[in-house]
Amino acid sequence: MVAQRVREVEISGIRKMFEAAPPNAINLGLGEPDFDPPKVIVDALCDAVRNGMNHYGPSAGLPALREKVAERYHDRVPDTSRENIIITGSGSEGLMTAALTLYDPGDEVLVPDPGFVLYAPHARLAGATPVPYPLDESRGYQPDLDELAKRVTARTRALVVNSPSNPTGGVFSKATIERLVAFAEAHELTIVSDEVYEEMVYEGQFQSVWGLTERAVVVHSFSKMFAMTGWRLGFLVAPRSLAVELNKLHYHIMACPSTPAQAAVLAGLNAEPEESREMIREFRARRELITRGLNRIPGLKVVPPAGAFYAFPRFSWPGTSQEIAGSLLQRGLITTPGDAFGTLGAGHLRLSFAASRENLRKGMGILRTYAREALAA
Numbered sequence: 001m002v003a004q005r006v007r008e009v010e011i012s013g014i015r016k017m018f019e020a021a022p023p024n025a026i027n028l029g030l031g032e033p034d035f036d037p038p039k040v041i042v043d044a045l046c047d048a049v050r051n052g053m054n055h056y057g058p059s060a061g062l063p064a065l066r067e068k069v070a071e072r073y074h075d076r077v078p079d080t081s082r083e084n085i086i087i088t089g090s091g092s093e094g095l096m097t098a099a100l101t102l103y104d105p106g107d108e109v110l111v112p113d114p115g116f117v118l119y120a121p122h123a124r125l126a127g128a129t130p131v132p133y134p135l136d137e138s139r140g141y142q143p144d145l146d147e148l149a150k151r152v153t154a155r156t157r158a159l160v161v162n163s164p165s166n167p168t169g170g171v172f173s174k175a176t177i178e179r180l181v182a183f184a185e186a187h188e189l190t191i192v193s194d195e196v197y198e199e200m201v202y203e204g205q206f207q208s209v210w211g212l213t214e215r216a217v218v219v220h221s222f223s224k225m226f227a228m229t230g231w232r233l234g235f236l237v238a239p240r241s242l243a244v245e246l247n248k249l250h251y252h253i254m255a256c257p258s259t260p261a262q263a264a265v266l267a268g269l270n271a272e273p274e275e276s277r278e279m280i281r282e283f284r285a286r287r288e289l290i291t292r293g294l295n296r297i298p299g300l301k302v303v304p305p306a307g308a309f310y311a312f313p314r315f316s317w318p319g320t321s322q323e324i325a326g327s328l329l330q331r332g333l334i335t336t337p338g339d340a341f342g343t344l345g346a347g348h349l350r351l352s353f354a355a356s357r358e359n360l361r362k363g364m365g366i367l368r369t370y371a372r373e374a375l376a377a
């Protein structure tokens with residue numbers, strides 16, 4: 001009954017775990033901040049709704065918000081303007097819009113392995129073929145340009161880049177981003193750069209692709225930045241002519257993004273609330289806690305995450321990542337099996353540290369007990 005394209009994609013492994021969880025389980029599975037949005041944003045949302053901002057707006061977003069978002073990029077490209085910005089109904093929608101705008105049936109799209117769960121299915125939904133490229137764990141999950149080059153064919157259309165990365169926590173250096181840009185230009189590929197974790201960097205420095213090439217679309221989101229994953233708002237940054245095409249697709253997906261949520265986010269960007277900086281400081285402290293804790297558990301080894309809010313330890317216990325995540329679930333700990341993120345995610349678990357320190361300690365307690373039993377068996 002359903003179209004072939006739907007038969008080719010599955011519900012993500014992250015959602016499956018979440019939906020199978022017992023009540024009161026400790027949730028280190030879902031990637032969302034355990035904070036409320038900053039007060040100024042919540043207040044602005046209430047005001048917007050009460051003051052009549054409850055109707056359709058422009059498809060590409062409120063002009064004032066587009067202009068404000070463009071300002072974020074002025075240090076890199078001073079003439080970035082609202083014509084470069086499309087406000088989307090989340091990073092997920094931005095990724096889908098980019099895929100449907102850029103990929104033709106038969107194209108090949110280079111996607112990171114391990115990588116975020118939407119890149120490969122979105123390529124398939126657009127009729128293209130995802131081609132995984134490895135991120136090298138021994139080098140902090142960096143891409144290997146020789147491995148990338150081996151995967152390029154006459155059909156390769158695009159390169160998906162994600163730094164800071166979900167699930168690995170890897171952050172690509174400026175030199176790496178520049179090499180990826182040169183690679184994309186040499187092979188005439190468009191870069192889809194998922195930069196939703198821009199604010200969450202603990203080691204090294206974030207580097208955007210914006211301003212380095214005309215062959216790029218930046219996908220971004222307010223979900224993580226403002227702890228408002230349930231509100232569904234994000235944005236795309238693209239060269240002006242491409243932004244016009246992206247907006248066409250975006251209109252056909254959702255007509256326009258939420259008007260009151262945009263008003264609220266604009267107030268947040270203007271206020272630069274202290275709560276946002278406090279959230280990042282807390283993530284940094286938790287990152288220390290989880291890195292130290294995990295590396296002390298027998299059979300676990302984690303590359304310290306340089307960014308985002310995920311630890312992606314490798315385990316040397318018997319069983320697959322699905323089996324182990326299933327056993328942990330029965331013991332009251334939700335994790336995500338590494339192979340939900342690609343073949344090279346096998347042998348790993350993803351743990352989100354966007355959870356309270358107390359829950360991180362309890363979660364690691366469950367892992368420690370599991371490790372003892374798994375290694376004694």
Ligand SMILES: Cc1ncc(COP(=O)(O)O)c(C=O)c1O
Nearest residue numbers: 031090091092116166196221223
């Ligand atoms: C790497 C990455 N990109 C995009 C998204 C989508 O975020 P949202 O749809 O909430 O904006 C996520 C969410 O987890 C993510 O981890």
